[in-house]
Amino acid sequence: MLDTAEIAGLSWCDAEFFGFRWHANDLCLYITLASTDIEELRCHWASDLKASLEWMRPADSSEESPLRRGGPLLTWDGSLTTRDDGRWALSLDFAHDGSLELECEKVTVAGHKPAAV
Numbered sequence: 001m002l003d004t005a006e007i008a009g010l011s012w013c014d015a016e017f018f019g020f021r022w023h024a025n026d027l028c029l030y031i032t033l034a035s036t037d038i039e040e041l042r043c044h045w046a047s048d049l050k051a052s053l054e055w056m057r058p059a060d061s062s063e064e065s066p067l068r069r070g071g072p073l074l075t076w077d078g079s080l081t082t083r084d085d086g087r088w089a090l091s092l093d094f095a096h097d098g099s100l101e102l103e104c105e106k107v108t109v110a111g112h113k114p115a116a117v
Contacts, residue, residue, distance in 0.1 A: 012078025040111030043104035
């Protein structure tokens, strides 16, 4: 099982973000990190959540030919860094689709993709 420091060392670029939900004081992120089997991260004792996310129609959409947008957002970049007080700061950048930031005590892997048969 990966600890928070090992999770911080993973690549946060091109991760697919499907959403989040609160589980008591923990925030569960439904996110598939590229080149891993991780599908869900749990941010324990999460706080200071700032989320600005958009699933807007693409710029080349028109009334005559509307392009619908749904599904996961793709990260442009992200980081998980330690703060001076020992907590962790998570930041996900979705380029023109927004960002998500939070602080937490630790991050653990809560879900994996099923193994290929």
